[in-house]
Amino acid sequence: WKHGVKDVEMTENPFEPYIESLRQQLEDQDPVFLIGVVVALAVVVITCVFLKYFLTSKTVRSAVLLVGLCDSGKTLLFSRLLSGKYKRTQTSITDSSAPYKAKNDRVSPSLLILFVFFPPKYGNNIEGEYLKSERLAIVFVVDSAIFQKEVRDVAEFLYVLVTDTVISRNVPDLLVACNKQDITMAKSAKLIQQQLEKELNTLRVTRSAALSSQDGSVGDFEFSQLPMKVEFLECSARGSKGEDGDADIESLEKSLAKL
Known part of the structure; x- marks a missing residue:
């Protein structure tokens, strides 16, 4: 007790x-x-x-800016990334945007923006609002089938992008999507990269060396000298099987999932 x-x-x-x-x-x-x-x-x-x-939402907010010359396949690529479906397109006259979910459950939705480029401004109509996201990536679409004819215009547009002060400050990932690989005469991503480096090197010389290397050294221009990560990849928004088949954009989707 x-x-x-x-x-x-x-x-x-x-x-x-x-x-x-x-x-x-x-x-x-x-x-x-x-x-x-x-x-x-x-x-x-x-x-x-x-x-x-x-x-939290602000820190994960990101945007993917889809740019390129007219008829490079941006609108169809925009549709394929969003829905996977083939869509008959025509030259876009306005910008479009939509939430994009990368094929990676760990990645928060991004804002996929289809940017309409109007020559001969070469990018001067890129709105600063597009560049205010915490994480910004640019997908630069190139028509691989007629690249040899457009190499000068492609280089000039790309030059404006990589020398833009706002873009340089954000240090985005730059994905150069060499589109229309389903066409027999399409140039490879490696060849396109080499040709663009030559053209950009010429532009650097004629435009007061605005494209200077990170270490200040003088020499031929290479994309590795830029403060942003640059990746060249091959894709086909139309796909090798035409309208009834799937797009060949796996490499682009994988790169977007890593952003």
Whole structure:
């Protein structure tokens, strides 16, 4: 019996006197005051939750800017990335945007923006609003089938992009999508990269060396000298099986999933 009493005393809650005292003090308070305290605490909690959601969403916000010369296949590529479906297209006259979910469950949705390029501005109509995202990637679409005819125009547009101060400050990933690989005469991504480096090197010389290397050294221009990551890849928005088949854009989708 003595051992039983001792056991009961040891199991008593040591905080019970304090809890009882707190309860008594709360009962003595004005109900209006208590309601005010509860409301204030609720406001603090809701504010914290809202700020956490807002800041989290801001840090993962990203945009993928789809650019390139007219008829390079941007609109069809835009449709394929969003729905996977083939869509008959015509030259776009306005910009378009839509949420894009990369084929990677760990990646939050991005804002895929189809940017309409109007020659001869060479990128001067790129809105700064597009470049304000925390993480920005640019998919530069090239028509591989007629690249040899357009190499100068492609290089000039690309030159404006990589020398733009806002773009350089954001240091985006630049994916050069060598499209229309389903066409027999299409040039390879490696050849397109080599030709563009030659053209950009010429532009660098004629335009006061704006494309300087990171270490300040003088020499032939290479994409590896840029402060942004540049990747050349091959794709076909139309696909090798035509309208009824799937697009050959796996390499592009994989690269977008890594952003």
